[in-house]
Amino acid sequence: MGLPWYWTAIIAFAIINFLLISASVLVYAERKVSAAMQNRPGPNRVGPAGFLQPFADVAKLLLKENIVPAMANPFVHSLAPFLMVAIAMTAGALIPFARGVVIADTDMGVLVLLALTSITVYGVTLAGWSSNSKYSLLGGLRASAQMISYELSMGLAVLSVVLMSGTFNLVDIVEGQSGGMAVLGWNFFKNPIGALLFIVTAFAETNRTPFDLPEAEQELVGGYHTEYSGMKFGMFFLAEYVNFFVASFFIVTLFFGGFLVPFEPAMISIFPSLDGSILLGAMQIGTVLLKAGFFAYLFIWVRWTLPRFKYNQLMTLGWKYLLPIALVNVVVIAIIMTVMQYL
Amino acid sequence: MFEDYIPFFIQLAIASGLSLTLLKGGELLGPSRPNRIKIMPYESGMDPVGSARQRYSIKFYLVAMIFIVFDVEIVFLYPWAISFQDFLAAGVGLEVLGIVIVFIVILAIGLIYDIKKGGLEFD
Numbered sequence: 001m002g003l004p005w006y007w008t009a010i011i012a013f014a015i016i017n018f019l020l021i022s023a024s025v026l027v028y029a030e031r032k033v034s035a036a037m038q039n040r041p042g043p044n045r046v047g048p049a050g051f052l053q054p055f056a057d058v059a060k061l062l063l064k065e066n067i068v069p070a071m072a073n074p075f076v077h078s079l080a081p082f083l084m085v086a087i088a089m090t091a092g093a094l095i096p097f098a099r100g101v102v103i104a105d106t107d108m109g110v111l112v113l114l115a116l117t118s119i120t121v122y123g124v125t126l127a128g129w130s131s132n133s134k135y136s137l138l139g140g141l142r143a144s145a146q147m148i149s150y151e152l153s154m155g156l157a158v159l160s161v162v163l164m165s166g167t168f169n170l171v172d173i174v175e176g177q178s179g180g181m182a183v184l185g186w187n188f189f190k191n192p193i194g195a196l197l198f199i200v201t202a203f204a205e206t207n208r209t210p211f212d213l214p215e216a217e218q219e220l221v222g223g224y225h226t227e228y229s230g231m232k233f234g235m236f237f238l239a240e241y242v243n244f245f246v247a248s249f250f251i252v253t254l255f256f257g258g259f260l261v262p263f264e265p266a267m268i269s270i271f272p273s274l275d276g277s278i279l280l281g282a283m284q285i286g287t288v289l290l291k292a293g294f295f296a297y298l299f300i301w302v303r304w305t306l307p308r309f310k311y312n313q314l315m316t317l318g319w320k321y322l323l324p325i326a327l328v329n330v331v332v333i334a335i336i337m338t339v340m341q342y343l
Numbered sequence: 344m345f346e347d348y349i350p351f352f353i354q355l356a357i358a359s360g361l362s363l364t365l366l367k368g369g370e371l372l373g374p375s376r377p378n379r380i381k382i383m384p385y386e387s388g389m390d391p392v393g394s395a396r397q398r399y400s401i402k403f404y405l406v407a408m409i410f411i412v413f414d415v416e417i418v419f420l421y422p423w424a425i426s427f428q429d430f431l432a433a434g435v436g437l438e439v440l441g442i443v444i445v446f447i448v449i450l451a452i453g454l455i456y457d458i459k460k461g462g463l464e465f466d
Contacts, residue, residue, distance in 0.1 A: 005353065008349070008350045008353050009353050009357065012350070012353050012354040013357055015354075016357055016358060016361060020361075061369070062369055063372055064369075064373050065373045065376065066369050066373050066375070067377065067381060067382060068377075069383070069384045070379075070382045071394075071395075078366055081362075081366065082362045082363065082366055085361065085362040085365065086355070086358045086359045086361075086362040087358075088358075089354075089357075089358035089361060089362070090354050093350065093351050093354035093355075094351075103350045103351070103353075104350045104351035104354065105347065106348055106351065111421075132384055132394070133385055133391075134386065134391075134395045134397075135385065135386075136384075137395050137396075137397075137399070141403050144403075145402075148406065148407065148410040148414075149406060149410065151410070152410065152413050152414060155417045156417060159420055159424050162424045163424040163427055166425060166426075166428040166429070167425065221385060227384060230369050231366070231368060231372075232366070232369060234369070235365055235366070311465055312464070315406075315463055316463070319454075319458070319463045320463070323454065324451065324454065327447055327450070327451060330420070330424075330447070331443075331444060331447055334440055334444075335440065337427065337428075337431065337436075338431065338436045338440050341431045341436055
């Protein structure tokens, strides 16, 4: 990274603001999409077509009282939402938005990504434990059991990508998908089972329906954030939306060609001046946003379409189906690679 | 080597700053008028019965223990995954693949044993 540190800081600040704004857009999108699916208007009073509703909600949450329940541990009670938001925002540093536009271009990007997803489990567990409420404790325990169960399959799905790319660097993983016709070089076409596993586990890791048991309101009230109010609750809410948006970016980066524009080499051979130009960078950012936007829409779509799993179904799916499938997937890919080497 | 991570820590610092601002902003801007009923943990409108820090099902501990075992075993696979193409290029791919398959089979036997023992039954 040749940039001086203050430029990095400015870009990092910009990306965090981008994530904040996209979170509010996603909250709005979720409410509008769910309204459309349930044949009702949704938010339509604040601003044009209700677009300013999320901002009004943030102002409301900021001005609400922060209630810490009796016997709760006040430090841990604040630490949990702090961890959730800080970690969700930090993961944005690893996303390659365009060629050369990534904050932390490290050789260990994949490992840092897995480490960050693991820390989110702490936020949820601490929130459940510190509130001194039975609903919160059960919600937190369920969430941590669920997240660690699916983390194994997620680790193996990522492992299959690392196996094919031979690198932990997320930018190199994206560049490694540039072969083939237009989109056929994407890891999704080389490793469809790994891609599906990663998408399913991403839903489970971000606690989205059909894996939102930690906050199953019919049985656990609000789950791990039952005892949170005001902005602390808002922070969990923000972290949820940032988490699934960032997860969409990682689905795109690992399996759907990241910032690669389809037919990019062909376009460069026709217009040689395009190579390395700002226009190409803008096209790459547009491409990655379009792809990630599709997966963010998928997260919302699934939430309002599928019912929730039962807890034993969730554990059975994670341990008895996804984990063996992920192991077999890794072995099969390694065997195919070896066979191709010796042919 | 470490220089690569400086941007990452800058992002972490700014993200923590934002998180802290939201936390403190909510505390400063919001009112604070606690009373006994308000700070009572929610228990469907009843007065809370006993402490919430109770014993809970051992199954959660079991899941955590099994997770540790499998997670460490998967971590062992990462160095293999990243260097497998080098092994293939060096012409020892078949031997390395054999070793890893033995490792994964042992891991799978552990998983099958655990499922048969009912360690993952949540009913």
